[in-house]
Amino acid sequence: MSKLDAKIPKGPLKDKWTNHKNTINLVNPANKRSIDVIVVGTGLAGASAAASLAEMGYNVKSFCFQDSPRRAHSIAAQGGINAAKNYQNDGDSVYRLFYDTIKGGDYRSREANVYRLAEVSTNIIDQCVAQGVPFAREYGGLLDNRSFGGVQVSRTFYAKGQTGQQLLLGAYSAMSRQINKGKISMFNRHEMLDVVIVDGKARGIISRNLVTGEVQRHSAHAVVLASGGYGNVFFLSTNAMGSNVTAAWKAHKKGAFFANPCFTQIHPTCIPVSGEYQSKLTLMSESLRNDGRIWVPKNKEDVEAIRSGRKKPTELTEDERDYYLERRYPAFGNLVPRDVASRAAKERCDAGFGVNETGEAVYLDFASAIERYGKEQANIKGLDESDKELITSLGKAIVKAKYGNLFQMYEKITDDNPYETPMKIYPAVHYTMGGLWVDYNLMTNVPGLYACGEANFSDHGANRLGASALMQGLADGYFVLPYTIGDYLADDIRTGAIPTTLPEFDEAEQKAKDKLQQLIQNNGTKPVDYFHKKLGKIIWNECGMSRNKEGLLKAIDDVTALREEFWKEVQVPGSIDELNQELEKAGRVADFLELGELMCKDALERAESCGGHFREESQTEEGEALRNDQDYTFVSAWQYAEKPSDSVLHKEELAYENIELKQRSYK
Amino acid sequence: MNLTLKIWRQKNANEKGKIVEYKVGDISPDMSFLEMMDVLNNDLIENGNDPVAFDHDCREGICGSCSMYINGEAHGPARAVTTCQLHMREFKDGETIYIEPWRAKAFPIIKDLVVDRSAFDRVMQAGGYVSVNTSGNTLDANAIPVPKEDADQSFNAATCIGCGACVASCKNSSAMLFVSAKVSQLALLPQGQVEREERVLNMVDQMDSEGFGNCTNTGACEVECPKEISLENIARMNREFLAASVKSKK
Numbered sequence: 068m069s070k071l072d073a074k075i076p077k078g079p080l081k082d083k084w085t086n087h088k089n090t091i092n093l094v095n096p097a098n099k100r101s102i103d104v105i106v107v108g109t110g111l112a113g114a115s116a117a118a119s120l121a122e123m124g125y126n127v128k129s130f131c132f133q134d135s136p137r138r139a140h141s142i143a144a145q146g147g148i149n150a151a152k153n154y155q156n157d158g159d160s161v162y163r164l165f166y167d168t169i170k171g172g173d174y175r176s177r178e179a180n181v182y183r184l185a186e187v188s189t190n191i192i193d194q195c196v197a198q199g200v201p202f203a204r205e206y207g208g209l210l211d212n213r214s215f216g217g218v219q220v221s222r223t224f225y226a227k228g229q230t231g232q233q234l235l236l237g238a239y240s241a242m243s244r245q246i247n248k249g250k251i252s253m254f255n256r257h258e259m260l261d262v263v264i265v266d267g268k269a270r271g272i273i274s275r276n277l278v279t280g281e282v283q284r285h286s287a288h289a290v291v292l293a294s295g296g297y298g299n300v301f302f303l304s305t306n307a308m309g310s311n312v313t314a315a316w317k318a319h320k321k322g323a324f325f326a327n328p329c330f331t332q333i334h335p336t337c338i339p340v341s342g343e344y345q346s347k348l349t350l351m352s353e354s355l356r357n358d359g360r361i362w363v364p365k366n367k368e369d370v371e372a373i374r375s376g377r378k379k380p381t382e383l384t385e386d387e388r389d390y391y392l393e394r395r396y397p398a399f400g401n402l403v404p405r406d407v408a409s410r411a412a413k414e415r416c417d418a419g420f421g422v423n424e425t426g427e428a429v430y431l432d433f434a435s436a437i438e439r440y441g442k443e444q445a446n447i448k449g450l451d452e453s454d455k456e457l458i459t460s461l462g463k464a465i466v467k468a469k470y471g472n473l474f475q476m477y478e479k480i481t482d483d484n485p486y487e488t489p490m491k492i493y494p495a496v497h498y499t500m501g502g503l504w505v506d507y508n509l510m511t512n513v514p515g516l517y518a519c520g521e522a523n524f525s526d527h528g529a530n531r532l533g534a535s536a537l538m539q540g541l542a543d544g545y546f547v548l549p550y551t552i553g554d555y556l557a558d559d560i561r562t563g564a565i566p567t568t569l570p571e572f573d574e575a576e577q578k579a580k581d582k583l584q585q586l587i588q589n590n591g592t593k594p595v596d597y598f599h600k601k602l603g604k605i606i607w608n609e610c611g612m613s614r615n616k617e618g619l620l621k622a623i624d625d626v627t628a629l630r631e632e633f634w635k636e637v638q639v640p641g642s643i644d645e646l647n648q649e650l651e652k653a654g655r656v657a658d659f660l661e662l663g664e665l666m667c668k669d670a671l672e673r674a675e676s677c678g679g680h681f682r683e684e685s686q687t688e689e690g691e692a693l694r695n696d697q698d699y700t701f702v703s704a705w706q707y708a709e710k711p712s713d714s715v716l717h718k719e720e721l722a723y724e725n726i727e728l729k730q731r732s733y734k
Numbered sequence: 735m736n737l738t739l740k741i742w743r744q745k746n747a748n749e750k751g752k753i754v755e756y757k758v759g760d761i762s763p764d765m766s767f768l769e770m771m772d773v774l775n776n777d778l779i780e781n782g783n784d785p786v787a788f789d790h791d792c793r794e795g796i797c798g799s800c801s802m803y804i805n806g807e808a809h810g811p812a813r814a815v816t817t818c819q820l821h822m823r824e825f826k827d828g829e830t831i832y833i834e835p836w837r838a839k840a841f842p843i844i845k846d847l848v849v850d851r852s853a854f855d856r857v858m859q860a861g862g863y864v865s866v867n868t869s870g871n872t873l874d875a876n877a878i879p880v881p882k883e884d885a886d887q888s889f890n891a892a893t894c895i896g897c898g899a900c901v902a903s904c905k906n907s908s909a910m911l912f913v914s915a916k917v918s919q920l921a922l923l924p925q926g927q928v929e930r931e932e933r934v935l936n937m938v939d940q941m942d943s944e945g946f947g948n949c950t951n952t953g954a955c956e957v958e959c960p961k962e963i964s965l966e967n968i969a970r971m972n973r974e975f976l977a978a979s980v981k982s983k984k
Binding site for chain 2 (some may be wrong): 118187192197198229236308350
């Protein structure tokens, strides 16, 4: 097991990070100038890492497949970012954020990493404000907070429903400053096709210029992957169309372990699927659960009447509604964690209470909030509280100020006005907790190869809490990686530039080119999407919100067969030497077809329920996820073999020294 | 729905482009415009033709990738949406729809409907930031209170997604709305004060050298902006620029 040394520093939990920073090796400023670092991806983790490394003096090469680094999918994060500032004086602390995150992750994350995350969270807010990120403020001019699922404090900072956008533009501006200084070379519209390993160390990448089609070599002393998650394996997800696993998967095939691939997050509040043509799903921020109440009708007759259009949801009285989250989880109510809320929605819909034509939707209702805010405003302004119309219009104004853009987005897509009628929502794939295995320094088991943000596995266990992805991305990129990478690079100060003429580069480039040729010359008859949609359905049905042994075994066979069909039947038009979006898609789907199998294998291996991973065989009498700490308190880290089904499992045992493992309860 | 599409096809930056006609059928009014394009591309691929290249990514109106000029309007006929948020219910059965790329000297065409908007990145690199290192050793976030009104106005300007619809809509291909949004965001916050003058001068200078035109106050940009960025920002940038120019020793 020596291969899986997490390198967690000794000493008390709260001193680990400080002590570690004090004792690791540094690279002096003059030497940094002769060291190159490649960063793949420009989301929160990649952009913040690139900017920070460049500020410190390293030569950074940054890559993104989009036409500008500002478009990475972190931009779409809506609700907010957590930080243990305790500005609301509601009893928050670093320890509480740490505890909530471990508990929220259902005790499958590393204590030391999570504590560090909570510790640096406060710096992130200071940093972003200094960059000019316009967070929401109260009338006194101080920062406002709201609450998210799975916690009982208000620690979430936000910028309306565009927090991810504002934070990413902050990181992008920091990057822009370094690009202007010449410290970052930016490669837009470039996709990484492979990582190059020389003498056991990551020393560069092979990339493709997506405009000219040219396959290129780039060398560096270290490679940082900040390439995001793999939610698009499901075809339908809230990820961007281009989000993919290729960078991480190619690293996996070159020796990096892939950890907990079956830990995926299904977000409870997304706009339901409306037809076969659908290309992606849209999230409605979790922040809406601060004020929205989730319900379905109590009686099947009302369900039928609503589905057939004979009744409107607003016509149902309070008695005729089942606020099932409030009923089942009185302590947390509508703000239970995502995995719990998603499963509860599925349970109601499977029982036949879904409120749209497909039977896969529940209501998210703002009527009570509108009334409550309306009364509050009337009170403040000394107006008549019994005037219903006035209360409604005052209340709507407050709801609009809080969630205006989300309501607008909902209306654009569904053609329904959520101020007048409840939103319809259903769970959808949103985030992947699994990812490349990394140690405390965020280095994979391949020396010199780092992974940060959603691309790694380390902080969220089996379920991520809301508003913690932004926190982790920026923590990794601004405050963790820039320090820890120095410890490794300190040995490279005399290495000099890595030549791209090494045979390892020749080989990797040739392989990448061969793969592209194979796709183009395949002469199949089916477009890439045909396979991607099929894969998505298999994974969604058998490795989605609930999983069982039989289904997973079947899924493994199905994915294997589909992969074989793909390589026989896929048709990719055009040529390699041009902008070819089908070719890009084909390469990504080829990797998803391998990853999908590993996900199912991982889910099969973990015969317990935890967080987002719900094995039907392992549940309590009330249908809640039942962990098996005796046998499964470990991280599954998979080593690639010739094919995904032959992958070898390595276990990193998780030691809980500061937190007692408990059955998670939000009741 | 059945539709006739007239789409700009151009193999690459060097070859000449032209409008090509296509038919699509069985389009649902609930589809997004880009899902309709997916249907077309699927048909094209299955029939052995080259699909239409277009930029898109998040498909929820925030990344700023999509950029189609539809029936003579940036992002099509609906207000306050990007192309990916435009739905087919905005069109009538049997309608003919013209689809073109952004057209501006500073946005050269790469292929079909894909244009090169890196000029925007370079304008940002010229000064669209606060020069603070990411050390974390900054003031506490609440050390400087910011009036809510200023913070809100700054936020409104900061919601620009950099799609370039303003440039595409402007008869002068001016980027004033885009540039002024960033200038305003930072000018309205205490954190942006130190570099306030230098910033506006550098960004405007870069904007001019990229080949964007001047603003003649027609206001088309504001109308077509999917994020409804206000023209007030252009007025503010003009004031900022004037004040900075007077004080500048340049």
